Amino acid sequence: MVRISEDLIRRRAEHNNCEIFSLEEVSLHQQDIERIEHIDKWCRDLKILYLQNNLIPKIENVGRLKKLEYLNLALNNIEVIENLEGCESLQKLDLTVNFVGRLSSVKSLSQNVHLRELYLVGNPCTEFEGYRPYVLACLPQLQWLDGTAIGRAERIRAGQDIDGLRGRILEQEAEYVEKREKQKGLAHTHTGVDSSISEEDPDIWKQRPNPESPPTQNLHTDVSSHSTDTLEEREFWEKPCAFTPESRLEAHRHLEEKRRQKEKMREPNSKTKPPRALVTAEGRVLNINEAKLDFSLNEDEDNNCVLLDLHVYRHLDTSLLDLDVQPSYVRVTVKGKVFQLVLPDEVKPDSSSAQRSQTTGHLLVTMPKARGEIKVHKTDKPKPLCNTATDNGKARAISGCERLEVDPSKGPTVDLANIVSKENYTTHGPLHLCQRLQPCGGQEKPVSKQFLDDPEVPPLI
Known part of the structure; x- marks a missing residue:
């Protein structure tokens, strides 16, 4: 059951x-x-x-x-x-x-x-x-x-x-219910065909169809054509029976019993196929592709790793895949079929990773190499924006940059010595008045007679 x-x-x-x-x-x-x-x-x-x-x-x-x-x-x-x-x-x-x-x-x-x-x-x-x-x-x-x-x-x-x-x-x-009760009783007793039922409804009783025999089987066919069937087997399928749930269940159990007997007879004679050798007696790992899958094996020098792209069936469930990464080879079991490949360099199994593509279903295995260093990407040095070298104060283009060079003596530096012009000399200085300020018009304003020059008062600027 x-x-x-x-x-x-x-x-x-x-x-x-x-x-x-x-x-x-x-x-x-x-x-x-x-x-x-x-x-x-x-x-x-x-x-x-x-x-x-x-x-x-x-x-x-x-x-x-x-x-x-x-x-x-x-x-x-x-x-x-x-x-x-x-x-x-x-x-x-x-x-x-x-x-x-x-x-x-x-x-x-x-x-x-x-x-x-x-x-x-x-x-x-x-x-x-x-x-x-x-x-x-x-x-x-x-x-x-x-x-x-x-x-x-x-x-x-x-x-x-x-x-x-x-x-x-x-x-x-x-x-119909009364007829079914009789059929159930007949199925329990196994006494054969009930003549009373067959007379009332002769269409009920039919030859049980043998699913293993041709549909147009003739009872007068030569016995040699049925040499594979035993006498008991022919009697079972040729015996008339009613098409009932009991007869259908009986035929199913008969087929199951026959199938089990064939399996028992086949077991002693069948020679079990030896498992495929994955490693030779000398310890050399073999390349095997029982699943006949396409694949590509590449080396990523920038990341110092080996990449295996195995073209697994798109709709295959991931639970049917078994991955085993070793230092010198990788093995993938796809629905019981082995795919094994020797690697060109030694890898780190513990650092390896695997993932499947959601669109194609391919299996990508990333295996870092055990030796070597990860190469750093070399970037070109930035070119100078310009060169300050001058040639007689003229502009010169260097590396695509152009700048106007001027005389250093005329640069923006402040001359502290000449910050005040000698011609516009003011009275800012000692306390005593050295020179009179000239009026804007160029004429000197006369000093009042009542003006007293107090030396303690600082001069006006």
Whole structure:
């Protein structure tokens, strides 16, 4: 019995970075699952759920999926439509080729007000008289049934005689339930074909299809064409049986048992392939590329390191990569396949780093060299803006710079000795008056007779 495990869902959620809590779509088809469990607790945001081609006998543990919009349960062993009332957003339900015989259970979908499409093709209930009008009367929200659009006139006719239609459906359903009880008893006793059932419904009993044999197998074919099959194997597949959930489960278990026997017979005779040698007996490391990936190996002299660009598949999950850096070689395991490359120089494994490109998915491994120094970038010395050399006081252009040179004797230096002109001599100096100030007009102003020259008073400037 295959169980739904956390590891199984994570492996199916690679498109969501293996995160299951925020998962919106998961495909669990063809996994031989026999029970729905844990999904409603682990994937609350699920919108699309694929469970077709399994061995599920009952719809359960999906009522908490409030956001579920599409549920595919085709090719399973479901007999009753139930436990879907909690799927408030359900829009499409596929129950193709199951064993739904209790057509009255379709009324449980009336609470799914957003349900637009329903598929019941290949179920026993589709053979009931009045099957389609009954479903339309029970589910007025449907727009498509078994891939056929529902018209307004057809819906009105289905609701006109709902009471009589319900009675006929219940009678046929009771007959089917009685038949199923006999089939279950026959499956438990394993007594062979019941003649009473075969007379009532001879179409039930059919030759069990052998998936390993050609579809157009003739019973009178030469025995040599079936030499690979044992007598018991032919008897099992040629024995008539009813198409029931029990017979389908029995055929599945028979195939599993046969597969296990083949594996046991193959184990002693099979020769295990010796593992590929990564290092020779002399200790020489080999260059290996089992994954057949493109790569480029370069040396970055400025940063004194070795760069490996491995062209890993773009959508490959990083958890499937295993990197091992050694002083003389680097090894990358991609989904169990080894890529090993000898390095041109010794590197430092502890200082190495690796990262993946978000656009191409390539793996870039940076490995610093163990020897040598990091080279400093040499920058050119800045050229002088100008040269102060002069040539007879003339301007001279040097290195693209031009400056006008003048006589140093006529520079902007201050001559403190001649700061005051000798011609404009003032009386600023000793206390005694040496010279009379000349008036602006050039004539000397006569001194008043009453003027007394006080030597203690400083002269006016």
